[in-house]
Amino acid sequence: MVKVRAPHPDHTVKKILKGPPLSKDPRPLSKKEIRQENEKLILVAAEKVFAEAGFGGATMQLIADLAGLPKANLHYYFPTKEALYRQVVQNIFQIWLQAADVFDAASGPAEGIGAYIDAKMEISRRHPAGSKVWASEVMHRAPVIQDYLETTLVDWTTGRMKLIQHWIDTGRMDPVDPRHLLYMLWATTQHYADFGHQIETLNGAKPLSDEQWKGAKTCIKRIILKGIGVSEADFADL
Amino acid sequence: MVKVRAPHPDHTVKKILKGPPLSKDPRPLSKKEIRQENEKLILVAAEKVFAEAGFGGATMQLIADLAGLPKANLHYYFPTKEALYRQVVQNIFQIWLQAADVFDAASGPAEGIGAYIDAKMEISRRHPAGSKVWASEVMHRAPVIQDYLETTLVDWTTGRMKLIQHWIDTGRMDPVDPRHLLYMLWATTQHYADFGHQIETLNGAKPLSDEQWKGAKTCIKRIILKGIGVSEADFADL
DNA sequence: CCCATTCCTGACCGTATGGTCAAGGTGAGA
DNA sequence: TCTCACCTTGACCATACGGTCAGGAATGGG
Numbered sequence: 233m234v235k236v237r238a239p240h241p242d243h244t245v246k247k248i249l250k251g252p253p254l255s256k257d258p259r260p261l262s263k264k265e266i267r268q269e270n271e272k273l274i275l276v277a278a279e280k281v282f283a284e285a286g287f288g289g290a291t292m293q294l295i296a297d298l299a300g301l302p303k304a305n306l307h308y309y310f311p312t313k314e315a316l317y318r319q320v321v322q323n324i325f326q327i328w329l330q331a332a333d334v335f336d337a338a339s340g341p342a343e344g345i346g347a348y349i350d351a352k353m354e355i356s357r358r359h360p361a362g363s364k365v366w367a368s369e370v371m372h373r374a375p376v377i378q379d380y381l382e383t384t385l386v387d388w389t390t391g392r393m394k395l396i397q398h399w400i401d402t403g404r405m406d407p408v409d410p411r412h413l414l415y416m417l418w419a420t421t422q423h424y425a426d427f428g429h430q431i432e433t434l435n436g437a438k439p440l441s442d443e444q445w446k447g448a449k450t451c452i453k454r455i456i457l458k459g460i461g462v463s464e465a466d467f468a469d470l
Numbered sequence: 471m472v473k474v475r476a477p478h479p480d481h482t483v484k485k486i487l488k489g490p491p492l493s494k495d496p497r498p499l500s501k502k503e504i505r506q507e508n509e510k511l512i513l514v515a516a517e518k519v520f521a522e523a524g525f526g527g528a529t530m531q532l533i534a535d536l537a538g539l540p541k542a543n544l545h546y547y548f549p550t551k552e553a554l555y556r557q558v559v560q561n562i563f564q565i566w567l568q569a570a571d572v573f574d575a576a577s578g579p580a581e582g583i584g585a586y587i588d589a590k591m592e593i594s595r596r597h598p599a600g601s602k603v604w605a606s607e608v609m610h611r612a613p614v615i616q617d618y619l620e621t622t623l624v625d626w627t628t629g630r631m632k633l634i635q636h637w638i639d640t641g642r643m644d645p646v647d648p649r650h651l652l653y654m655l656w657a658t659t660q661h662y663a664d665f666g667h668q669i670e671t672l673n674g675a676k677p678l679s680d681e682q683w684k685g686a687k688t689c690i691k692r693i694i695l696k697g698i699g700v701s702e703a704d705f706a707d708l
Numbered sequence: 709c710c711c712a713t714t715c716c717t718g719a720c721c722g723t724a725t726g727g728t729c730a731a732g733g734t735g736a737g738a
Numbered sequence: 739t740c741t742c743a744c745c746t747t748g749a750c751c752a753t754a755c756g757g758t759c760a761g762g763a764a765t766g767g768g
Contacts, residue, residue: 263714263765270715284610288527292756302717307757364609371602372522373667381671389672406696412689415669416658423657429611431653433619434627451650458644459697501735501744508745530726540747545727715764724755733746738739 271309273299279320283361286368287317318376321369324362325380331355335392341405342466344395345417346453352421353449356428363425389414406461413460420452509547511537517558521599524606525555556614559607562600563618569593573630579643580704582633583655584691590659591687594666601663627652644699651698658690 277299281290292313296303310316331351338344356363374381389411396410424431424440432439440448457467515537519528530551534541548554569589576582594601612619627649634648662669662678670677678686695705 266715266765286524286526286606286610288524289610290526291754293754303756304717304719304758305715308715308717311757313756367609367664368524368606370665370668371605372524372527374671378671381668385668386672408693409685409689411672412686413693415661415665415686416690416693419657419661419665420654423653426605427608427653427657430608430619430623433612433616434624434649447647448650448653451647452654455646455651455654455694455697457697458699459693459695461696504735504745529724531724541726542728542747542749543745546745546747549727551726710768712767713765716762717760719759721758722756725753726751727753728751729747729749731747733744735744736742738741 267309270299270301270305273301274306274309274316275320275323278316279324279361279365282317282320282368283364287313287372314376320362320365321377322380324359324366325377325384327355327359327362328366329384329388332388332392335395340466341396341399341460342457342462344399345457345460345462346467348417349421349453349456350449352417353424353445353452356421356423356425357445360425360428363422367422367426404462408460413456416456420456424448505547508537508539508543511539512544512547512554513558513561516554517562517599517603520555520558520606521602525551525610552614558600558603559615560618562597562604563615563622565593565597565600566604567622567626570626570630573633578704579634579637579698580695580700582637583695583698583700584705586655587659587691587694588687590655591662591683591690594659594661594663595683598663598666601660605660605664642700646698654694658694662686 274295277295278290281295281298285291285294290313292303292306295316296306299306306316310319331348334347334351335344338347369375369377370381392414393410396405396413399405400407400410435444453467458464512533515533516528519533519536523529523532528551530541530544533554534544537544544554548557569586572585572589573582576585607613607615608619630652631648634643634651637643638645638648673682691705696702
């Protein structure tokens with residue numbers, strides 16, 4: 233069999249990532265600004281490439297091209313591919329955790345869980361690449377952020393479970409296992425980012441419109457809130 | 471900075487995949503059997519490695535070691551890494567679709583959706599590697615099975631949406647968007663495979679026990695079925 | 709203006725990887 | 739037993755990739 237070159241399944245990546253590189257700020261910059269600017273540029277590009285190709289499939293050259301910088305320059309700011317990847321994952325984790333704020337500020341399940349769904353759906357919409365990188369990292373057994381999972385994530389989850397249990401104990405929702413409820417919230421919301429391509433394909437190869445995103449949020453909130461026994465009056469204002 | 475060798479984030483993979491290679495059948499085999507046996511051996515090993523490392527991170531050598539065969543032998547059965555990967559993904563897609571049978575055979579939403587959740591949870595439990603490969607493939611924009619998505623998956627989904635719509639029209643469940651309900655079912659059930667590592671970490675680094683899996687299924691069914699307005703009497707027998 | 713610090717980058721290197729191949733083994737039909 | 743098709747595999751190859759480095763350019767404090 234004549235084979236020119238096995239086309240990577242990632243071959244599409246190169247196409248997708250083509251186009252004009254990320255635009256630099258054209259103003260004359262100070263040293264401090266240059267550093268900030270370039271690190272940002274690299275991180276944004278890296279997030280995209282890691283999301284599309286996975287850690288193993290991503291190449292420093294691809295990231296460099298997308299960032300509009302020479303490859304050697306990446307290694308000036310980030311010593312290794314892994315260090316760069318680590319930074320990307322950590323940034324995402326921060327965003328992920330921030331969505332919890334709305335949860336805590338709430339007075340009850342309808343408001344708390346409703347707002348959390350909204351927040352996480354918004355992340356899926358605005359940061360699909362980040363969500364994919366996170367998913368990929370976890371799927372591969374969290375080689376670089378296992379320590380975060382064991383500390384920060386465990387703490388976060390424990391706290392939220394207590395809150396939900398409190399809502400249950402005070403009769404504001406059905407007695408469901410808070411753990412599985414949380415998993416359900418994560419799964420459902422992140423699905424719209426991680427499996428966005430599938431959803432897009434099933435939507436006639438079009439990204440979801442504003443209305444469709446709104447519809448998704450409403451539908452998810454309605455099913456889950458009703459499913460855990462929150463009185464319908466409490467979330468009629470969707 | 472002295473650097474011996476940048477340890478891949480995938481470094482864990484090598485450890486995990488260590489241990490005795492998959493056992494060959496020791497009987498004397500006919501030619502036909504040899505082919506069947508070896509292809510099976512390779513596919514199983516490949517599924518594991520692709521799941522743990524992603525397409526880019528997986529190496530033919532790793533797969534070969536796990537299968538207990540020399541690398542050149544893999545290329546005898548599968549001409550390229552991509553061909554092997556393609557076969558793995560296709561097999562998974564078959565399993566994924568098969569779970570739909572229970573959906574169709576059902577007389578109503580309680581039975582149909584309940585059984586579908588059970589079936590998909592069972593897949594997550596028995597085929598976590600397969601589920602991860604599938605997730606990874608879709609996340610990377612389905613470079614090798616886009617055609618399947620556009621044909622088989624679209625057809626499947628359309629059919630199931632019609633069925634759900636019929637249930638709605640006959641007043642057996644609330645009028646929810648069938649599309650988002652399906653996404654929710656997929657997301658929630660597959661989460662237990664794709665994010666199994668996270669779940670395991672949050673479970674004190676232990677895999678879910680039989681009881682916990684049962685609890686998860688029950689909890690998911692309860693929330694969703696109640697959430698879509700299926701009368702509680704219809705799914706009391708969980 | 710000087711010079712120290714920081715930034716930039718083309719050219720280069722060692723290695724790991726996907727893939728090839730030629731030679732040798734092995735089962736089975738005639 | 740012969741023969742042929744199929745299986746097996748160690749050695750090998752080309753290349754792509756992560757990473758290095760030396761030397762030049764820009765910036766900024768004194």
